[in-house]
Amino acid sequence: MSIRIVTDSSCDLPEAAVAAHGIRVVPLSIRFGDEEFIDREQLTTHEFWARCAQQDTLPETAAPAPGQFEATYRALAAEGATGIVVVSLSGALSATMQSAELAARSVADDIAVRVVDSRSVSLGVGNMVLACARLAAGGASLDEVETFALDRAQRTHVIGALDTLENLKKGGRIGNARALLATALAIKPIIEVIDGQVEQGGKQRTRSKALKFLVDKVREHEGCIGDLAVLHADCSDVDQFVEMLRPLHDGEIVIGEIGPVIGTHAGRGTIGVAFAVTS
DSSP: OOEEEEEEGGGOOOHHHHHHTTOEEEOOEEEETTEEEEBTTTBOHHHHHHHHHTOSSOOEEEOOOHHHHHHHHHHHHHTTOSEEEEEESOTTTOSHHHHHHHHHHHTTTTOEEEEEEOOOOHHHHHHHHHHHHHHHHTTOOHHHHHHHHHHHHHHEEEEEEOSOSHHHHHTTSSOHHHHHHHHHTTOEEEEEEETTEEEEEEEESSHHHHHHHHHHHHHTTTTOEEEEEEEESSOTTHHHHHHHHGGGOOSOEEEEEOOHHHHHHHOTTOEEEEEEEOO
16 A cells, blocks of 8 residues: 655745655745746745845735646556545635645546645645655555544644734735834734634744744643744744754754745745644
C-alpha cells in the first residue's frame, strides 16, 4: 500500500522538505494587473516581494482549477499510489479545497482520495502535511492518515506578528489615517488563526515586544508541542527569533518563507509560529 500526500502552495514548506517526503504541491496563481503567474513556478517569493514594493494595489490570488488537482492525482496513481490524502488551505479562506474535492470525485473510480480541511494557513498547513507524509511513509493506511490529519487540524495553532499595516491599508481594510497613526506608534498587530479564520490577536508596541509575545504564546504549551515551525516574510531577524524559541522545543524547527498566497494580505516583515499541541 502506498499512500501519498498532496497539498497546495499556501503551505509555505521549504522545497527541500517537499522533495524529501515525496509531497505533491498544487500551486495557486497570483495576478498583478493583467499579468498572471503560477505560484513558486513562474514567480519566486523574492520576485513577489519585489513586485509588491512597486505596486499601489495588492495582487490577487486564485485557487487552482480542479483539473490541476485531477492531473496530480492521476500522476500519483500512475506511479503506484493506492490512496491519496489532500491537506488543503483553510476552506473558510479559499476555494482551493473545493477544487480538490471536485477532482477527487472525478478520479473516484481509479483511486481513493480523501480531502482534509487544515483549518489553517502557511506552515500550519505545512506542519500537518509533513506529519502526514511521515505517517504514510511508515505504512499507515488511508483511513489512519486521514484520521490523523483531521485530529491534527483541531490541534494546530498559527500566531503571527505583522510588521506593517501597509498591505491592510492597500486592501482597504482600514482607513489611511488609522494606518499611518498605527505605523507612527510602531504598533505591531498580532493575528491568530482560529477555526480556520484569521482573527485579530492583540497588538504590541514594538517588534521586540511582538517577538517576545509570540515566544510566550509557545511557552504556554511547553512540553506539549508536537511540531514547531517559524514562518516569515523576508525577515532579517528570523535567526534571532528561532534562537529565542529553541529552549522551548528540543525537536526540529522548520523554517519557511511566507509566499504570495498568505503574504499578499500579511505583508513583508510578518513573522510567526505554527505548532501542534499534543495534549
